[in-house]
Amino acid sequence: MAEQVAQIDSVIASDAGDATGKRPRRFTYFNLPFLAIVGILSFYGLAIVYSAVHGNEDYSFSRQAVGVVVGAVLMFVIFRVDYRHLSHYLWLFLGINVVLILLPHVPGIGVNTMGATSWVKIGPLPQLQPGEFAKVTVILLDAAVVARYGGRLNSPKDFLKSLGIMLVPFVCIMTQPDLGTGLVYIFIAGIALVVGGAKPKFILILVGVAAGGIVALFTLDPLLDSAMGHDVLLKEYQRARLLVFLDNSYDPTGDGYNLQQAQIAIGSGGLFGKGYMTATQSTLGYRPEAPTDFIFCVLAEELGFFGCMLLLGMYIALLLICFHIAFNAADLFGTVIVMCTAGMWLFQILENIGMTCGLMPITGIPLPFVSYGSSFMVVNFVLLGAVGSVWAHSVR
16 A cells, blocks of 8 residues: 555656755756747747738748748657767767758759859759758857867867857858858857857957958958959959948948838838838838848837837847756756857847848848748747757756
């Protein structure tokens, strides 16, 4: 009889948790605040995309919705995968990155769009952007690199070796060229090095070298273009975007047109906006690429300052949850994965919103969970799954 009572008590304890109030193991797989904010943010993004693409035959809302559904399924699957097993596959991740990023150069499947060979088209399948999917393996690669040193990246040799490996995806993506995605790769690598324990003086030297390289680029680019008779380093549209950033009034009917119209749209929204699906700047065709690069303008015009603050509030909540998971992860590999993911989102948020306001140069960096693009949505959800995996298998 005593044994039967003990068995019953054991079952009750396993279902209700132990005396310390800890949840049973199966409930730790899912962080409920994390899932709640992801769900709200996704539906909010879909609503804005629907308004932006409504009546535009160049975009398909159903494809965006499919991207969210597929991404959500992958997220829950990845939740159950123990991320710790991936830390040993550094060279595999490097190989995958190279293959993915160079895939658009394969004859017959590569697609050139607006001067960049960044897409692939295989048979009846929709166009895909391999550089987007490579963001996942770039984060895993960089996390695996620094995790090998256990948070003590003190040797110049080890630092340069790690940096060299991390720069491979950037070099590959610049062959397309895709400067926006390349900047994201660089930012991810920078976060990995800082979180991975690189000495501050190494980081400062690296920043100094990068700044000197940028100055040299702008100095030598006109000379090389003149000598070679064509664009060598910077494309003409890239130079124009930088000139627009330095002078908002530069060429308002040409290269500065997008920024001028973006600022008009944001300002016209006022406090509460013109109303859902009433954005005249995009519906009348004044602002190109409204569903993708300039989706924030649609939100600001329709829902105003209130709608923008609601989106920023959801972003802040998501990032705070990610930081909590990162700081409580049991190993450096998990911490770097989550910090690189959250840092990447933060960089994309600041760059995308900043460029629409004239505070950052215009690039092709989309707004997380809001900009149109099924590949982009799937990648974001896969990374959410990686963050959830760290929570499920590491955080207690």
